[in-house]
Amino acid sequence: MTVAAAPTDDGTAAGTAGRDGATWRWRHLLDVDQLTPAELELVMARAALMETRRNDNPPRDLAGRTVATLFAEASTRTRLSFELASRALGADVVSMDASSSSMSKGESLVDTVKTLEALGASLLVIRHARSGAAQTASEHFSGHVVNAGDGWHAHPTQALLDLYTLRQALGADRIAGAKVVIVGDVLHSRVARSNIWTLTAMGVDLWLSGPPIFLRGFETWARALPAGRRLTVTGDLDAALKDAAAVMALRVQRERLEGAGAPSEAAYAARWGLTEERLQATAPDAIVMHPGPVNEGVELTPEVAAGPRSRITRQVANGVFVRMAALSLVRSTDAHR
Amino acid sequence: MRTAEAPTPGGRVLGIEGAETRVGALLEHLELDDAWIVDPSSGYEGRGGITVEGGLVTDVRQTPDATGGPPSVVVTPGFFDLHAHVREPQSAEAEDFSSALRAAAHGGFTWLATLADLRTTVDRTEVVQRVRAAAAATGSPVGTRPYGALTVGQEGTALAPLAALAAAGVVGFSDDPRPVGDSAILRAALTEAGSLRLPVVINADEPSFTAGAEANEGLPATILGLRGASPAGEVGAVARAIAVLRQVTSEAPTDVRPHLHVAHVSTAESLAAVRAAARDGLHVTCDVTPHHLAMHDGWIGGDRRYTWAAASAPWSGEHGDAPPYVSATRVEPPLRGPEDAIALLAGIEDGTITAIATDHSPWLSVDQEVPFGDARPGMSGLETALGLLLEAVNAGRLSLKRVVRAMTVGPWRVLDGGRLGLAEPAIRAGAQANLVLFDRADTWRVEASALASRGRNTPLLGRTLPGRVLLTVAGGRVAYADASLNG
Numbered sequence: 001m002t003v004a005a006a007p008t009d010d011g012t013a014a015g016t017a018g019r020d021g022a023t024w025r026w027r028h029l030l031d032v033d034q035l036t037p038a039e040l041e042l043v044m045a046r047a048a049l050m051e052t053r054r055n056d057n058p059p060r061d062l063a064g065r066t067v068a069t070l071f072a073e074a075s076t077r078t079r080l081s082f083e084l085a086s087r088a089l090g091a092d093v094v095s096m097d098a099s100s101s102s103m104s105k106g107e108s109l110v111d112t113v114k115t116l117e118a119l120g121a122s123l124l125v126i127r128h129a130r131s132g133a134a135q136t137a138s139e140h141f142s143g144h145v146v147n148a149g150d151g152w153h154a155h156p157t158q159a160l161l162d163l164y165t166l167r168q169a170l171g172a173d174r175i176a177g178a179k180v181v182i183v184g185d186v187l188h189s190r191v192a193r194s195n196i197w198t199l200t201a202m203g204v205d206l207w208l209s210g211p212p213i214f215l216r217g218f219e220t221w222a223r224a225l226p227a228g229r230r231l232t233v234t235g236d237l238d239a240a241l242k243d244a245a246a247v248m249a250l251r252v253q254r255e256r257l258e259g260a261g262a263p264s265e266a267a268y269a270a271r272w273g274l275t276e277e278r279l280q281a282t283a284p285d286a287i288v289m290h291p292g293p294v295n296e297g298v299e300l301t302p303e304v305a306a307g308p309r310s311r312i313t314r315q316v317a318n319g320v321f322v323r324m325a326a327l328s329l330v331r332s333t334d335a336h337r
Numbered sequence: 338m339r340t341a342e343a344p345t346p347g348g349r350v351l352g353i354e355g356a357e358t359r360v361g362a363l364l365e366h367l368e369l370d371d372a373w374i375v376d377p378s379s380g381y382e383g384r385g386g387i388t389v390e391g392g393l394v395t396d397v398r399q400t401p402d403a404t405g406g407p408p409s410v411v412v413t414p415g416f417f418d419l420h421a422h423v424r425e426p427q428s429a430e431a432e433d434f435s436s437a438l439r440a441a442a443h444g445g446f447t448w449l450a451t452l453a454d455l456r457t458t459v460d461r462t463e464v465v466q467r468v469r470a471a472a473a474a475t476g477s478p479v480g481t482r483p484y485g486a487l488t489v490g491q492e493g494t495a496l497a498p499l500a501a502l503a504a505a506g507v508v509g510f511s512d513d514p515r516p517v518g519d520s521a522i523l524r525a526a527l528t529e530a531g532s533l534r535l536p537v538v539i540n541a542d543e544p545s546f547t548a549g550a551e552a553n554e555g556l557p558a559t560i561l562g563l564r565g566a567s568p569a570g571e572v573g574a575v576a577r578a579i580a581v582l583r584q585v586t587s588e589a590p591t592d593v594r595p596h597l598h599v600a601h602v603s604t605a606e607s608l609a610a611v612r613a614a615a616r617d618g619l620h621v622t623c624d625v626t627p628h629h630l631a632m633h634d635g636w637i638g639g640d641r642r643y644t645w646a647a648a649s650a651p652w653s654g655e656h657g658d659a660p661p662y663v664s665a666t667r668v669e670p671p672l673r674g675p676e677d678a679i680a681l682l683a684g685i686e687d688g689t690i691t692a693i694a695t696d697h698s699p700w701l702s703v704d705q706e707v708p709f710g711d712a713r714p715g716m717s718g719l720e721t722a723l724g725l726l727l728e729a730v731n732a733g734r735l736s737l738k739r740v741v742r743a744m745t746v747g748p749w750r751v752l753d754g755g756r757l758g759l760a761e762p763a764i765r766a767g768a769q770a771n772l773v774l775f776d777r778a779d780t781w782r783v784e785a786s787a788l789a790s791r792g793r794n795t796p797l798l799g800r801t802l803p804g805r806v807l808l809t810v811a812g813g814r815v816a817y818a819d820a821s822l823n824g
Contacts, residue, residue, distance in 0.1 A: 033654055110706045130708035131551070131562040132662030139660070140706070151710070153562030193562055217559035224556055224653035 024329040028145040030134045031154045033197045040163065040198060044172070046325035047164050047318070054088065054321065061328040063090035068121035070112060070137075071097045071148070072128045077292060077316070078148050082125045082157075085323035094121060109133060110140045117141055123327060126150075131190075144330040146323075152188050158291055159194035161322040163202065165315050166246055169287045174245075176203030179283075181240045183272060184250030184299060187214040191291045192250060196221070200229035207232045209240040210250070210272055213261050237272060241281045248289045249274055249299040265298055274300045279309065287311045358818035360442070361476055363392045364770060364810050371403070372410045372774070377742040378763035387412060389770045392813020397766050409778035411737070414745040414762030415447025415771040415811055419624050419752070420513075420538075420600055420694035421719060423449075423481075425471050427456035432699035432791050437719070438477035440697070440790035442809045442816035444719040445744075445773035448480040448759065450508050450752065460486035460497040465505035478814035480759070484538060487512040487526050496525050503533045508752050511538035513600055514669060514714075516574060518544060520581055527585045531595035534756060536622070538598045539578055541607060542670070546570030551710040553671040557634040560654045561661060563709065566671050568604040575599055575607040579614045579621060586619055598751060599623040601696050603670040605680030612689040622751045624692035625681050627725040628668060628716055630735075633675040636666045636796060637709070644678035645732045651675050664705040664712035665794040668698070682734045685743055692748035693740070695722050699792020702785075717792035721783060723775060724802025731803060760812075770810045779805035 024042055026034075035043075050058060067086040071079050079095065086093045096112070107115075109128065116124060122143035126134050131151030138145040149155040163175075170178055180199055186192045186208050199206045208218055212235040222231040234240050241247065257265055263272075274288060288300065288309040296302045305312060370386035374397070384403045388396040418441065425433040432440075441449055451468070453459050459468060465483060472481045485502035487510040489495045499510055510530050517523045517539050530537045547566040552558040554565025582597045589595060602608050602623040614621045631643050639657025640647060651674060666672060684690040698715020705712050726744070729735040745762035755761060760771055780801045785793045809817040 034656060108707060128708060130710045132710070133708040135660060135662045136706070136708050150708075151562050152564075190562060193560070217554070217556065217565070220556050221559050221653070224651075 024332055027330060027333045028134075028138045029156050029326050029330055030138060030145060030147045031197070032156045032159050032194050035198065035201065037201055040160075040202060043160050043322065043325050043329065044164055044167060046329060047160070047321040050321040050324040050328075051318075058088050058324070059328065060090035061331055062086060062123070065091045065123060065331070066119075066121045067091045067093050067123040067125060067327065068116040068119070069093065069095045069125040069148070070116060070127070071095070072109065072126070072133070073098060073149070075127055075149065078127065081316070081319040082146075082148060082323050085320050085327060086123075088320070089324055089327060091123070091327075094119065109136060113137045113140050117143065123331065144333075146326055146330060149190055151190065152193065153190050154194045155190040155291075156194055157319065157323050157326055158191050159198045160326065161315055161319045162195055162248065162289060162291075163198050164318045164322050165289060165311050168314070168318070169311060170245055177205060178245040179205045179207065179243060180246045180248065181207045181209060181244045182248045182250060183237060183240070183274065184210045185214040185252055185256060186210055186218055186250065187216060188253065188256055189250050195248065196231060200225060200231055205230045205232075207234065207240040207244070209234050209237045211263055211268070238278070238281055241278065244282045244286055246287045246289060247274060247279070247282060251291055251293065252295055252298050254295070269298045273298060274304050276301070276303055276307070279304065289315055292316065358808070358815050358822050360815055360817065361478060362815050364389050364813060364815050366390055367770075369410075369412060369774065370398075371408055372412050373408050374399070374764060375411060375413045375737055375741040376764045377738070377746045378414070378761060378765070382738050384408065387764060389810070392770055394764060394766050394768050394770050397764055410774060410776050410807070412764065412772055412774050413741045414764055415773050415809060416445045416723070416744040417748045417762055418446050418449045418695050418697070418719070419692050419748045421449045421451050421697040422454070422699070422715070423451045424454045424699065425468075427454040430791070431701050431704070434472045434481070435475045435477070436789060436791045437697070437699070438472070438475055438479040438481070439817075440717075440719040440788065441479050442477070442811070443789045443806060444721070445723050445775060445806045445809055446479065446719060447771045447773070447809060447811035447816060451481050451483045452511065452513055453483065458486050458491050459483050459502070459507065460489050460491070462498075462501050462505040465502055465507055469506060478811035478816045480811065482506055482508045482757070484509050484511045486510065487517060487537060488522060491515050493518050493522060496522065496529065499526070499529045499535075500533060503535055507535070508757060509536040509538050509598065511540070511600070513538060513540040516540050516542035516544060517578070520577065523578060523581045524585055527582055527595040527597060528589055528593065531585070531589060531593040534594065534753060536596040536598040536751065538600050539574070540601070540669075541571045541574035541578065541599050543570035543574050550671065551667065552637055553634040553673045555634050555674045557638045557652055561638060563637070568606065568673065568677070571602075571604050571670055572606045572610065575602070575610045579610055579619065582614070582619055582621060583617075594620055596620045596622070601626050601629065601670060601694065602681070602690070603629045603673050604677050608680055608684045608689060612684070615689065622692070623690055624694040624748065624751070625684070625690050626696045627693060627718060627722045629670070629672065630678055630681055630685075630693075631725040631728055632666070632672050632796070633678050634672045635675070636672055637661065637663070639663075641796075641800075643728055643732065644675050644682070645729070645734050648675040648679050659796070662709040663796050664707065664709060665716055665796045667709060667712045667714050668696075668716050669714040682729060685735060685739050691743060692751050693722070693726065693743040694748065695719050697790070697792075698794075699790050700794045701791065702793050705794050715794065717788070717790050717795045720788055720790060721795055721797050721802060723804045723806065724781075724783075727777060727804040728802070769813045771812065772810050773806060774808040775804050775806045777804055779803075781805050
């Protein structure tokens with residue numbers, strides 16, 4: 001539903017064809033819900049290429065282009081990752097963040113987007129607290145929009161880098177059928193929503209667990225998924241962890257834990273925090289992931305975060321390659337225009 | 338003198354004469370033959386014709402035995418809307434009385450009960466007079482009367498001067514779009530309004546469930562990451578209001594008749610509560626909007642199927658016909674799941690819902706070019722109501738007779754229109770003409786340029802709707818005339 005721009009007629013830029021002939025169709029990357037397994041493979045292949053060539057002549061796919069990053073919600077890490085990816089591809093980067101921008105003085109999102117376009121930006125990377133904001137931006141921007149997180153809705157590049165990291169750890173051919181668990185505040189998580197789309201598309205046996213008040217509605221979603229997609233929702237974390245190949249802890253937003261009916265931070269850590277002891281139930285070589293930044297002692301113990309299972313710093317590094325791939329792919333759709 | 342032929346052979350407008358069909362002009366002469374008359378006040382639905390002379394209906398001819406299929410030109414009493422927001426004076430750029438009444442006439446309405454902009458509170462007689470003067474100054478033949486506020490400043494803490502407001506001409510009391518959170522205030526309001534024989538109109542809402550809500554709490558909100566408003570909020574608020582009504586009714590003197598009206602009911606369960614209370618003999622009524630009947634929360638995801646088409650396979654993330662997060666699909670109460678809308682359709686057919694009200698909520702498009710959750714809730718509804726309802730009729734989900742009843746005498750009775758001196762919606766010889774002619778077989782395309790309202794905030798833009806309004810006559814005067822009549 002929400003890779004909203006219609007696919008371009010031809011997205012057949014050189015280098016965008018996948019092994020099975022798939023080509024990239026999407027002018028914007030607003031969501032991952034519509035990405036087919038072949039398209040996900042295309043991103044993975046492109047990201048692998050970027051990783052291989054990161055220090056050795058990376059493709060200058062964005063040479064002469066300006067990427068604008070518009071972060072209406074603070075996120076230094078994601079913004080830096082996008083900026084490094086853009087520069088690595090030869091782009092100029094202009095950045096606007098919430099605290100310093102005219103948006104804090106009441107300028108609307110649409111006005112800001114139009115201003116960035118007038119300043120010459122042809123790619124827009126947007127982070128916003130409202131679900132659907134990237135969609136709104138795309139309706140008023142003539143270039144490419146890459147969603148860097150909109151409200152609770154989607155965080156496409158995070159889901160893609162999570163998939164990339166999983167494939168590195170498990171092996172690309174062991175993704176289908178692998179049991180992966182997402183633990184935490186699923187309700188408020190764009191990371192969880194995007195991972196639901198990508199991981200179930202790739203055949204993962206996906207489980208969601210966490211405080212039941214934060215799981216509401218997801219069992220209904222699980223039942224409504226197309227046949228062949230596997231999603232299990234449970235309030236029993238130990239059942240979820242049993243024999244899992246990978247566990248993703250979601251970041252707890254402290255302010256949400258203060259909300260009506262939510263557990264306190266201490267209660268959360270006791271019941272849902274990942275400890276070495278609790279992780280004994282997983283497969284022996286199971287990995288632990290987290291979108292960062294980690295609240296140590298809440299979602300994970302410091303031992304788990306720094307331990308041998310952790311792929312958290314790997315995720316950060318992979319983020320740059322995946323974002324290079326995403327920017328390069330959306331840009332490839334205007335090659336023949 | 339002008340004579341025009343209606344565009345289909347189904348019904349013939351034999352002659353429209355007089356001061357042409359200029360808006361505001363007295364309808365000197367109209368002779369309509371072989372049309373389809375739907376007149377709930379007499380109970381007649383069938384072939385027939387009418388004659389209007391000098392603004393008065395002079396003849397109604399019922400010809401039920403005429404042969405041939407039903408003609409497509411339908412004549413009914415003018416529509417009567419219980420719930421239209423007009424933004425004058427505080428946000429008149431979004432809709433003033435002039436544009437609202439043009440929109441009403443284009444939609445077939447001859448009378449509106451209006452609610453103010455949030456920033457204007459009708460809690461003093463001067464405000465009632467100012468609002469009524471603004472409506473009168475338009476010169477439109479479409480009638481209007483405002484609701485008064487239930488509480489001072491619509492703040493929910495002190496009762497507004499209801500008797501003084503009633504004397505100034507309000508038709509009921511409402512704090513809409515705010516809920517009535519305080520049960521003691523509701524009790525006092527129902528008692529005082531009951532002694533004035535006016536309804537208390539509530540927006541049934543439980544703020545702890547709906548504060549900050551963007552959409553119905555359901556699968557589309559889960560998938561789209563929108564803050565959900567639980568249906569339980571509305572259900573609980575309706576149940577609580579009914580409990581208060583029951584208590585007030587049992588305690589009040591017999592000449593005080595408390596009347597609770599639940600505006601824009603949106604869930605199956607709150608409708609069931611109204612049905613049960615009415616069966617117990619309580620004076621409780623409700624209305625529903627056309628959009629809560631025809632649309633569902635999948636519309637937020639880009640699904641553009643009507644309720645009846647979506648009910649068997651609700652939206653679950655598929656790429657829709659339209660982009661997701663269209664601001665105009667944000668309404669309060671939110672569009673619910675298709676199963677709720679199906680129950681509401683049944684509520685009209687079984688008579689529990691006696692009125693269809695537009696909850697017309699115009700906003701300027703430029704103000705709605707914002708992320709979904711920042712959009713102002715509401716949909717422009719006066720001009721698309723008939724089309725959406727005819728879609729339901731064409732799909733076999735509503736009968737034309739029930740629709741017309743719920744658009745005319747149903748809401749008139751909710752307000753006890755006779756007591757207020759409002760003409761009964763009827764097609765009756767000797768009465769002033771208040772009627773609408775529309776062609777069921779003709780369609781029109783909903784486009785910004787086709788709308789008289791300044792609020793183009795509707796997800797129906799670009800869509801073709803059935804039911805072209807040909808002529809709206811209010812108080813014997815022309816309120817709207819389709820271009821084809823002037824041809």
